[in-house]
Amino acid sequence: MAVAFTKDDVLEGLKNVYDPEIGINIVDLGLVYDADIA
Template sequence: MDIKDRVLEALRNVHDPELGINIVDLGLVYGVQVDGDTVHITYTLTTMGCPIGPLIEAEMKQFLSGVEGVSNVEAEMVLRPPWTPEMMSEEAKAALGFF
């Protein structure tokens, strides 16, 4: 498993507290870039005014601090493209009742 796969696996421990689904399966993680021991995460939230952004970012950094080969985490929250339910994995859609 390469470092990008380990990063995504660690991010699956971060859950949206309102929906109970991890941020990877929700489709909130837009990008993972690895540069040496620095990981840059581009992510979004389900709504523009979502108050849990700081919590999600703190949890991302917490879980990524335990990934071998990662010494620095840069997280960037973006609003474009806006999140839509179509971005969710099939598992997340099923768990939330989307068909």
Template sequence: MAEAPSKEQVLEVLKEVSDPEIGVNIVDLGLVYNVDIQDDGTVTVDMTLTAPGCPLHDTITRTAEMAIETLDGVKEARVNIVWSPPWTPDMLTDEGRRLLGF
């Protein structure tokens, strides 16, 4: 099996996953809280959404898992939605702020 990806590689592929309602990727929105990469090829990501009850919860979660699973060395991707800490616009990256016109 290929070597496990780096955290940077996981975050880079997650930049291809956008929140469809906002049109900005989940990394620059500040939604990704933690990336855990195991030697067995399991990658677990803790992330949040901009609002509880987001109707696209399952779509965003599955799209993120599928994106991670495209990386060499990934056997399985798991995305956990967490609500603590709650998301605020302060969590946007500089690129996220630029994309949203802040």
């Protein structure tokens, strides 16, 4: 059975990806504009 992810799930997961130079996640930095689930 497939697991369905929502846009919020993806954005929440991306909050664990940090810019290595300044230590802030890429979502809070504004580097992620949108997420499309296909």
